[in-house]
Amino acid sequence: MLKLYWVKGTISIAVAIALEEAGLPYDAVQMDFKTADQTKPDYLAVNPKGRVPALALEDGTVLTETGALLDYIAAIAPTANLVPTDPQNAAHMRSTMYYLASTMHIAHAHKMRGSRWATQQSSFDDMTAMVPETMAACAAYVDTHILRGDYVLGDTFSIADPYLYVVCNWLSGDGVDVALYPKIQNFMSKMQARPSVQTIYQKAML
Incomplete structure (x- = not known):
């Protein structure tokens, strides 16, 4: 059986949704960032990056x-x-996922992971202060250019949607007024x- 290593509220939940x-x-397998489970030898033997998600296969x-x-x-399913056969739709789906990974997730991480990029507390504070602005800019891009309807691909659900759903769950906590983005609001309702x-x-993973 597949084994998913996850942390509540993190991007690892997108994988759990896709599995469902x-x-x-x-x-x-629940990990706990508060006790730094991801840095302990047992988990580093699974994923040397010390991050989640990780998916262990049967072999x-x-x-x-x-x-x-x-x-x-x-x-495998x-x-x-979960992936469109049309090449252009597949490209839009993956461009969404790459945007979330390279831009929106990074903007969010500046709130509490500043030590990945800097060493001074003043730098951490500056990064944190910028998060509402950068995440709002990301939300505007999602609302205008990514969502083509109820989902990323319009009426069709794809693997980009659980990814986007988890990231958009972070918006309110990052100081973004989601009410300003009607397409995101609709998307979140459809996903929920x-x-x-x-x-x-129900599994208390989110």
């Missing part, structure tokens, strides 16, 4: 990086139709109504 959408059984192989795990889930997301809430 695909109907794939998995064991959920012992461990996969990392959210986008790669989402693509893997879609590939083709009947779930999906059985996969309801199951994740």
Whole structure:
């Protein structure tokens, strides 16, 4: 059985939602950032990066990086139709995922992970102060250019949607007024109504 290493509220939950959408059984191994589980030898033996998510396969192989795990889930559960067959739609789906990974997640991380980029408290404070502005800019881009309807691909659900859902869950905590972005509001409502997301809430993963 697949084994997902996750932390509540983090991007690892996007993988859990995709597993639920695909109907794939998995064991959920909860990590705790408060006790720095991700830095301990047992977990570093699983994922030397010291990050979540990590997905352990039945043969012992461990996969990392959210986008790669989402693509893997879609590939091993083709009947779930989590990746579009149209090349342009697939490109839009993946460009969304890459944007979330390279831009929006990084903007969010500046709030509490400043030590990844700087060493001075003044730098940390400056990064934190910028988060509402940078995350609002990201939200505006998502609302205007990413969401093509109820989901990233319009009426069609794809692996980009759980990724976007988890990241958009961070907006309010980052000082962004989500009411200013009607497409994001609609998207969040549609996602919250999906059985996969309801199951994740029942499991207290979000």
